Amino acid sequence: MIDKSLNMVIFSGDYDKALAALIIANGARELNVEVKMFFAFWGLLLLRDPGRMTDEDKSLYEKMFAAMTPKQAEELPLSRMNMAGVGKSMLLEMMDENDTPRLIDFLNGARNKGVEFLACKLSLEVMGFTQEELLEGVKVVDVKEYLESALNANMQLFI
Amino acid sequence: MIDKSLNMVIFSGDYDKALAALIIANGARELNVEVKMFFAFWGLLLLRDPGRMTDEDKSLYEKMFAAMTPKQAEELPLSRMNMAGVGKSMLLEMMDENDTPRLIDFLNGARNKGVEFLACKLSLEVMGFTQEELLEGVKVVDVKEYLESALNANMQLFI
Amino acid sequence: MIDKSLNMVIFSGDYDKALAALIIANGARELNVEVKMFFAFWGLLLLRDPGRMTDEDKSLYEKMFAAMTPKQAEELPLSRMNMAGVGKSMLLEMMDENDTPRLIDFLNGARNKGVEFLACKLSLEVMGFTQEELLEGVKVVDVKEYLESALNANMQLFI
Numbered sequence: 001m002i003d004k005s006l007n008m009v010i011f012s013g014d015y016d017k018a019l020a021a022l023i024i025a026n027g028a029r030e031l032n033v034e035v036k037m038f039f040a041f042w043g044l045l046l047l048r049d050p051g052r053m054t055d056e057d058k059s060l061y062e063k064m065f066a067a068m069t070p071k072q073a074e075e076l077p078l079s080r081m082n083m084a085g086v087g088k089s090m091l092l093e094m095m096d097e098n099d100t101p102r103l104i105d106f107l108n109g110a111r112n113k114g115v116e117f118l119a120c121k122l123s124l125e126v127m128g129f130t131q132e133e134l135l136e137g138v139k140v141v142d143v144k145e146y147l148e149s150a151l152n153a154n155m156q157l158f159i
Numbered sequence: 160m161i162d163k164s165l166n167m168v169i170f171s172g173d174y175d176k177a178l179a180a181l182i183i184a185n186g187a188r189e190l191n192v193e194v195k196m197f198f199a200f201w202g203l204l205l206l207r208d209p210g211r212m213t214d215e216d217k218s219l220y221e222k223m224f225a226a227m228t229p230k231q232a233e234e235l236p237l238s239r240m241n242m243a244g245v246g247k248s249m250l251l252e253m254m255d256e257n258d259t260p261r262l263i264d265f266l267n268g269a270r271n272k273g274v275e276f277l278a279c280k281l282s283l284e285v286m287g288f289t290q291e292e293l294l295e296g297v298k299v300v301d302v303k304e305y306l307e308s309a310l311n312a313n314m315q316l317f318i
Numbered sequence: 319m320i321d322k323s324l325n326m327v328i329f330s331g332d333y334d335k336a337l338a339a340l341i342i343a344n345g346a347r348e349l350n351v352e353v354k355m356f357f358a359f360w361g362l363l364l365l366r367d368p369g370r371m372t373d374e375d376k377s378l379y380e381k382m383f384a385a386m387t388p389k390q391a392e393e394l395p396l397s398r399m400n401m402a403g404v405g406k407s408m409l410l411e412m413m414d415e416n417d418t419p420r421l422i423d424f425l426n427g428a429r430n431k432g433v434e435f436l437a438c439k440l441s442l443e444v445m446g447f448t449q450e451e452l453l454e455g456v457k458v459v460d461v462k463e464y465l466e467s468a469l470n471a472n473m474q475l476f477i
Contacts, residue, residue, distance in 0.1 A: 004469045006465075006469065009179075009316070011175075011176065011179055011318075013239070014239075016329075016359055016360075017329065019359075020327075020329055020358055020359060023440065023461055024461060024464075024465065027460075027461035027462050027464075027465055028465055030462065031462060031465060031466070033465070033469065040179055041175055041178075041179060042175075042238075042239065059253075059256055061249055061252050061253045061256065062253065062256075064249070065249065065253065068240075069240075079360075080331070080332075080360065081386075081387075090379055090382070090383065091444075093379050094377075094379050094380065094383065094444050094445065094446065095444055097377055097379065097380075098443045098444050100440065100443070100444055122182065122259065125257050125259075126250075126253050126254055126257050126259055127253065128253065142186075143182055143183060143186035144186050144189065144190060146183075146186075147165075147183065147186055147187055147190060147192070148190070150314055151163045151165065151192065151313050151314050153314075154469050155468055155469050155471075155474045156314045156315065156316060156474065157316075157327070157474060157475075157476040158316040158317060158318050158476060159329075159476050168338075168475070170334075170335065170338055170477075172398070173398075199338055200334055200337075200338060201334075201397075201398065218412075218415055220408055220411050220412050220415065221412065221415075223408070224408065224412065227399075228399075281341065281418065284416050284418070285409075285412050285413055285416050285418055286412065287412065301345075302341055302342060302345035303345050303348065303349060305342075305345075306324075306342065306345055306346055306349060306351070307349070309473055310322045310324065310351065310472050310473050312473075315473045315474065315475060316475075317475040317476060317477050
C-alpha cells in the first residue's frame with residue numbers, strides 16, 4: 001500500500017463516529033498509508049486539551065460555548081441512543097468486555113503512528129478556540145489547504 | 160488545480176453541515192476546481208425558494224411535509240445543540256462576531272462562482288416538491304446521472 | 319462504466335440514510351459498477367435477520383443491546399423528524415404514493431444484483447452479534463481488508 005493516501009474531514013463530535021474515524025486512521029497507518037485528518041466544527045471538540053483551556057481573549061458567547069461543550073475526546077456523546085449517557089456507558093462496558101481500547105487510546109495511537117492532525121482555521125475562529133488550547137502538534141490550516149491535499153489523495157471521507 | 164473535480168452528495172438538511180459543504184464548494188471554485196453538488200432527501204430543503212412555493216398538485220401528505228419543513232436555507236436547524244433554536248442563535252452570534260458570512264451567503268457565493276446544483280429526481284418526487292419550487296438554475300437528475308459524474312471526479316463526499 | 323468501483327462505509331443505522339446508500343448501490347450495479355458496502359457500528363442493524371436471532375453466548379449487556387435495537391432494516395428510525403415514528407410513517411406513505419419501493423426492497427435488490435455485503439469484525443464483536451445472526455451471504459472483514467479495497471476503488475463514501 002505504499003504511496004497511497006487517505007484524507008478525512010472530521011466534522012462530527014460524536015464519540016461513535018470519532019471512534020470509527022480513528023480506527024480507520026490507525027488501520028491505514030499500519031498499512032503504511034499516509035493519513036491526514038482535518039477537524040472542523042464539532043470535530044474540534046476531539047482536539048481540546050483539558051490541561052490547556054483558557055478563557056482569555058474569549059467573548060461571552062465563546063466562553064459559554066467552551067463551557068457547554070465536551071472538554072476532551074472521552075466526554076463526547078453518542079450520535080444515537082446516547083440517552084443522557086446511559087447508552088454511552090453501555091457501549092463502553094461492551095467495549096471493555098471485548099478488550100477494545102477507548103477513543104482516547106485510538107486518538108493517541110493515531111498521533112504516535114504519524115497521522116497528521118489539522119484543525120480548520122475558520123471553525124477555530126468562530127468557536128473562539130485558539131491553537132494553544134488544542135493537543136500539541138495540531139496544525140491550523142484553511143479550507144484551501146485542506147482541498148489541495150484532499151484532491152490529491154487516493155481516498156476522501158467526510159465523517 | 161486545473162482539471163480537478165469535486166462531487167458532493169448533500170443528504171443532510173442541517174445548517175452546520177450545509178455550511179461546511181458550501182464553504183468547501185466555495186473554496187474549491189476559488190482553486191478553479193469543478194464542483195457538482197447533488198442534493199438529495201433533507202438536502203433539498205436548502206434549495207427551496209420561499210418566493211416560489213405552491214401547494215398545487217400536492218397530496219395531503221406532501222402539503223403537510225412542505226408546511227412542517229424549513230422554507231429556506233437560513234431556517235435549517237443545527238445537527239446538534241440546536242436546543243429549539245437557542246444553540247443556533249448562539250452559533251449565528253459567534254459567526255457575526257467573527258464577520259463570518261451566513262449560510263445563504265455561501266449558497267449564493269457558490270451559485271455565482273459556477274458550482275453546479277443538482278437535485279435528486281426521486282427525492283423530489285417522494286417529497287412532492289417540483290423543480291419550479293426550487294432556486295433558479297437547479298437541474299434535476301437521477302441517481303445514475305449523479306453516479307456517472309461522481310465516479311469520474313477526483314474526490315467525492317457524502318454530507 | 320466498466321472497470322469502475324464504488325466502496326461505501328455504512329456507519330449509520332437510520333432508515334433514510336440507508337435508503338440513500340442502497341439507492342446509490344442499486345444504481346451503480348445497473349451501470350455495471352463493482353460495489354462493496356462495509357457495514358460498521360449502527361450500520362450492522364441493517365444486516366440483522368429476524369429469523370436468525372439468538373441470545374446464546376451473549377453477555378447481559380449484549381442481550382440488552384440486541385433487545386433494544388431494531389431487529390431488521392424496515393424497523394430503523396429516521397435520522398430526523400422521526401417523531402417517535404410519526405415522521406417515518408409519513409415518509410413511508412409518501413413513498414407509497416410515489417410507488418417507491420421500501421428499504422427492504424432496495425436491500426434485496428442490491429443483494430440480487432451482486433453488491434458485496436461486508437460486516438465490520440470489530441463492530442460485531444463489540445455489539446455481541448455473530449455472523450450467524452446476519453443475512454446470508456454477508457462476509458466478515460476487518461478494517462484493513464476494508465481499507466485495502468477502498469483505497470483501490472474509484473469512489474468512496476462514508477454514510
